[in-house]
Amino acid sequence: MTKQGLYESQKLGLWYMVAGLILFGAQNLFGLLIAYQYINPDFLFGLLDFNIGRILHINAMVVWLLLGFIGAIYWFLPIETGRETVGIKLGKLAFFVLVAAVTVVVLVYLFIQIGPGNQISLWFINEGREYIEAPRWADIGIVVVVLIFLYNVIATVIASKRLTGIMGVLIVDLVALAGLYLAGMFYTVNISVDQYFWWWVIHLWVEATWEVLIGCIMALSLMYVLKTPRKIVEGWLYLEVFLVFGTGILGLGHHYFWIGTPEYWLGIGGFFSALEPLPLVAMIIHAIYDAGAHKLRTVNRPALFWIFAQAFGNFFGAGVWGFMQTLPQINMYSHGTQLAASHGHMAFFGAYVATNIAVAYIMVQKLRDPEEKYVFDSKLWKWAYVLMIIGIVGMVGALMVAGFAQTEIERAVGGSGWQAYIDAQLHPWMAEAMWWRLGFGFIFFIGYILLIIDLLTIGKNKEELEVLPEAEVSHA
Amino acid sequence: MEFGWLEITVAAIVISLILGVIFTRGSSWIEPRFWKNIAIVTSLVMVVFLLILTFDTLASIKMGNGRVPEATVINKKISYVYDEQKRWYVPKVSGEEPLFGKIWSEEEALALINKGKMTIQSKACMDCHTLLGNGGYYAPDLTKAWLDPKWNLLIKDMVGANSKEEAMAKWIQHPDQYPTFQRKMPDLGITDEEAKAIVAYLKWMSAIDTNGFPDNFKADEQ
Ligand code: HEM
Ligand code: HEM
Numbered sequence: 125m126t127k128q129g130l131y132e133s134q135k136l137g138l139w140y141m142v143a144g145l146i147l148f149g150a151q152n153l154f155g156l157l158i159a160y161q162y163i164n165p166d167f168l169f170g171l172l173d174f175n176i177g178r179i180l181h182i183n184a185m186v187v188w189l190l191l192g193f194i195g196a197i198y199w200f201l202p203i204e205t206g207r208e209t210v211g212i213k214l215g216k217l218a219f220f221v222l223v224a225a226v227t228v229v230v231l232v233y234l235f236i237q238i239g240p241g242n243q244i245s246l247w248f249i250n251e252g253r254e255y256i257e258a259p260r261w262a263d264i265g266i267v268v269v270v271l272i273f274l275y276n277v278i279a280t281v282i283a284s285k286r287l288t289g290i291m292g293v294l295i296v297d298l299v300a301l302a303g304l305y306l307a308g309m310f311y312t313v314n315i316s317v318d319q320y321f322w323w324w325v326i327h328l329w330v331e332a333t334w335e336v337l338i339g340c341i342m343a344l345s346l347m348y349v350l351k352t353p354r355k356i357v358e359g360w361l362y363l364e365v366f367l368v369f370g371t372g373i374l375g376l377g378h379h380y381f382w383i384g385t386p387e388y389w390l391g392i393g394g395f396f397s398a399l400e401p402l403p404l405v406a407m408i409i410h411a412i413y414d415a416g417a418h419k420l421r422t423v424n425r426p427a428l429f430w431i432f433a434q435a436f437g438n439f440f441g442a443g444v445w446g447f448m449q450t451l452p453q454i455n456m457y458s459h460g461t462q463l464a465a466s467h468g469h470m471a472f473f474g475a476y477v478a479t480n481i482a483v484a485y486i487m488v489q490k491l492r493d494p495e496e497k498y499v500f501d502s503k504l505w506k507w508a509y510v511l512m513i514i515g516i517v518g519m520v521g522a523l524m525v526a527g528f529a530q531t532e533i534e535r536a537v538g539g540s541g542w543q544a545y546i547d548a549q550l551h552p553w554m555a556e557a558m559w560w561r562l563g564f565g566f567i568f569f570i571g572y573i574l575l576i577i578d579l580l581t582i583g584k585n586k587e588e589l590e591v592l593p594e595a596e597v598s599h600a
Numbered sequence: 601m602e603f604g605w606l607e608i609t610v611a612a613i614v615i616s617l618i619l620g621v622i623f624t625r626g627s628s629w630i631e632p633r634f635w636k637n638i639a640i641v642t643s644l645v646m647v648v649f650l651l652i653l654t655f656d657t658l659a660s661i662k663m664g665n666g667r668v669p670e671a672t673v674i675n676k677k678i679s680y681v682y683d684e685q686k687r688w689y690v691p692k693v694s695g696e697e698p699l700f701g702k703i704w705s706e707e708e709a710l711a712l713i714n715k716g717k718m719t720i721q722s723k724a725c726m727d728c729h730t731l732l733g734n735g736g737y738y739a740p741d742l743t744k745a746w747l748d749p750k751w752n753l754l755i756k757d758m759v760g761a762n763s764k765e766e767a768m769a770k771w772i773q774h775p776d777q778y779p780t781f782q783r784k785m786p787d788l789g790i791t792d793e794e795a796k797a798i799v800a801y802l803k804w805m806s807a808i809d810t811n812g813f814p815d816n817f818k819a820d821e822q
């Protein structure tokens with residue numbers, strides 16, 4: 125352990141989180157850029173076109189969320205197992221390999237952007253498949269890094285001779301998560317087969333394995349911020365796994381309505397995905413129940429509030445906004461409209477960004493107040509919290525209005541042709557929404573800046589902090 | 601597959617329930633162990649169902665097996681017609697219709713659309729456009745682009761072409777010179793060969809049976 129009483133594993137976790145939060149900033153900047161191009165399409169036209177900005181926006185998102193998750197697990201692993209992580213040197217090496225690989229991929233996106241239509245382009249420049257555009261060589265690199273991480277988790281649990289329920293779920297889930305990535309690593313001329321397996325990566329990540337992963341991270345976080353007993357946390361975790369996998373695996377079918385796949389997917393996908401909000405309801409009940417049982421007494425206020433934001437954001441963003449468009453009768457017209465973007469923003473923010481921010485606050489507390497003598501708090505976090513939530517809700521609202529208009533004008537009435545598309549885009553309900561989205565995007569970005577400032581300063585001035593009552597300290 | 605969605609759904613649930621009851625005997629629902637076993641059983645049942653459905657789906661979306669056309673469909677006339685029984689639109693393949701003035705052999709056709717797919721991926725078209733409804737929302741859906749009336753109505757004259765496919769190929773190479781929207785498509789440095797390949801791919805794709813998406817598409821009748 126180091127002088128702050130940190131395990132090496134926790135220091136490594138911190139690096140991952142820091143790298144993640146920096147990429148989060150890049151994600152937001154590219155989001156603002158492409159949102160502006162909706163309004164002024166000539167901006168950087170031919171230099172940094174929309175598709176390139178969008179690739180950077182969504183790839184930065186996927187990578188930073190994964191970095192945050194890995195960071196969170198390296199953080200909690202020694203606490204769960206009571207020992208230093210096995211293979212910590214390898215873990216550090218993997219971190220630098222990953223950072224170097226991400227840098228190269230970003231530079232290639234920025235300066236080479238696209239290539240001629242052949243396999244070399246797909247291997248070294250851009251694979252052109254949404255979210256997993258990274259060229260094939262980088263895919264292989266990612267798999268290696270994830271395997272190292274997996275090895276470290278499994279070897280540490282084995283070495284500790286103690287398998288908690290949370291760790292059991294986590295290991296099975298990580299193996300599935302890593303395995304699913306392989307489903308996105310092949311080329312085929314047949315676009316129906318291509319999209320069939322592409323959704324294994326996308327859907328079975330965000331609506332199955334990631335959802336369970338943050339279930340584990342939330343379980344560990346709740347045990348820390350509220351000191352919830354393990355038995356309760358683990359019981360809920362199993363219930364969540366049952367509901368997430370029970371609905372989400374065949375819920376995959378809601379992406380198989382229109383890609384050439386057989387008709388039975390209309391019913392199977394509609395039915396199971398309509399039940400997908402159930403686990404999210406369970407998660408809300410769990411968080412509120414735990415917090416209520418402790419009368420909101422916590423050692424870390426910002427972390428607790430981000431956990432609440434997570435529970436509600438996950439429920440509304442994924443559960444309600446997803447449900448809204450998941451039945452085939454509706455999806456036939458809303459498919460591929462701004463409604464999907466509305467849902468995507470709320471769901472990713474609510475479920476995953478909020479999780480990582482909560483963990484970041486837990487990490488920072490340990491750095492600034494190793495003995496856990498204070499209730500961790502500041503004034504600034506509340507501003508960041510409110511601005512980010514207003515920003516995302518505003519963007520999501522604007523995109524929802526745009527999505528409804530597009531569903532009606534382009535899809536239902538216009539029949540989705542080229543001109544119908546343009547007519548819908550020019551309608552004031554869509555055109556104005558793009559301004560609102562940009563405006564709220566700026567608010568979100570200001571929130572992000574304040575978040576970073578707060579993470580750098582919170583808890584430094586101990587005079588501002590409340591001292592934790594003796595009774596609580598003994599728990600910690 | 602002989603089973604409909606309802607049979608499959610009911611089977612998945614009933615099997616999960618039966619196995620769930622068997623594997624949780626003796627533990628009360630309040631214990632973590634109960635939920636642990638339920639979670640394991642249900643997840644496994646769902647994975648098995650997904651795998652079975654995957655085999656069935658892959659067989660039916662193989663090129664030439666009905667839902668997804670074979671490459672030589674680029675030599676045929678394709679239209680999009682309302683099916684009274686299904687109550688949605690389906691692609692209809694009829695009669696010969698050479699592409700770029702020729703009938704392509706099986707190998708040639710496959711090589712051509714393969715080039716088209718690789719070009720579409722390496723230019724990242726899908727981060728502006730949707731294909732089969734998936735991708736970016738900055739530009740029109742291309743699922744039925746081949747059947748769009750705008751090519752014959754407007755673009756053919758604009759670019760000075762004699763056929764629809766020639767018009768498409770020319771426009772795709774220089775979309776910034778013939779804009780029809782303030783939001784222009786950039787010049788992506790597409791070669792003659794790549795442009796032809798893209799057009800062939802779009803034609804091939806328009807013949808995929810997409811269960812009626814997009815609905816109400818006003819296909820070109822020429
Ligand atoms: C945290 C969990 C979730 C995340 C992060 C998420 C994210 C997304 C994203 C980003 C898309 C757009 C995909 C694309 O680029 O084409 C999408 C599509 C979709 N999601 Fe979710 N989602 C989540 C949960 C759910 C749930 C629980 C449901 C259903 C109840 C759902 C229903 C849908 C549907 C139907 C679509 C397709 C939209 C279309 O047809 O264009 N999602 N989701
Ligand atoms: C600074 C604020 C942000 C702005 C201005 C912004 C803007 C945009 C824009 C313009 C797109 C392209 C949508 C299209 O194809 O038309 C997009 C896509 C996307 N953004 Fe953001 N974004 C922001 C923040 C975020 C955040 C915080 C997240 C989640 C963590 C996120 C997740 C996504 C996702 C998942 C997509 C793909 C959606 C889909 O395909 O359905 N964005 N964003």
Ligand SMILES: [Fe+2]
Pocket residue numbers: 327331375376378379
């Ligand atoms: Fe999904």
